[in-house]
Amino acid sequence: xxxxxxxxxxxxxxxxxxxxxxxxxxxxxxxxxxxxxxxxxxxxxxxxxxxxxxxxxxxxxxxxxxxxxxxxxxxxxxxxxxxxxxxxxxxxxxxxxxxxxxxxxxxxxxxxxxxxxxxxxxxxxxxxxxxxxxxxxxxxxxxxxxxxxxxxxxx
Numbered sequence: 001x002x003x004x005x006x007x008x009x010x011x012x013x014x015x016x017x018x019x020x021x022x023x024x025x026x027x028x029x030x031x032x033x034x035x036x037x038x039x040x041x042x043x044x045x046x047x048x049x050x051x052x053x054x055x056x057x058x059x060x061x062x063x064x065x066x067x068x069x070x071x072x073x074x075x076x077x078x079x080x081x082x083x084x085x086x087x088x089x090x091x092x093x094x095x096x097x098x099x100x101x102x103x104x105x106x107x108x109x110x111x112x113x114x115x116x117x118x119x120x121x122x123x124x125x126x127x128x129x130x131x132x133x134x135x136x137x138x139x140x141x142x143x144x145x146x147x148x149x150x151x152x153x154x155x
Contacts, residue, residue, distance in 0.1 A: 021120035028113035035106045039099060046095035053089045060085060100141040111135040 016024075060082045067075040114132040 016120060018120060021116055025113050025116050025120075028109050028116070032106050032109045032113070035102050035109070039102045039106075042095055042098055042102070046092060049092055049095075050089075053085055053092070057082065057085050057089070097142045104136050104138075104141045107133060107136050 060078055063070075064075070064078050064082065067078065070078070110133040118132060
């Protein structure tokens with residue numbers, strides 16, 4: 001096996017030196033790890049936002065149940081706050097779309113890193129045959145690029 005950037009004179013056109021391939025694979029894996037960390041941050045933020053929005057929505061709903069006892073201006077203000085909270089909850093769809101895109105991109109990066117390793121370093125080593133993560137079949141898991149208010153379901 002050739003080490004570092006040594007290449008035989010009869011090396012094929014377009015072959016990548018081993019050191020460059022190893023560095024590229026490391027970069028791909030680092031980006032994949034960063035995406036996984038971003039995924040965890042988004043999951044935590046989405047969970048916290050959902051909990052707080054649903055709590056606020058419930059409390060406003062209870063206050064609106066007593067709207068007859070409130071001055072009309074206060075009841076109208078509570079209805080507006082409830083509409084604003086509902087609009088903010090709709091924005092939480094972002095977390096679901098971002099999760100799908102991150103998972104899709106991570107899978108593609110892993111597939112590229114695995115193929116690079118197999119093509120550069122060979123299919124077999126002391127641990128056995130190389131396992132390559134399957135690339136996503138669809139080019140993009142999320143076709144929506146904006147969010148509108150309406151009936152939503154959070155995941």
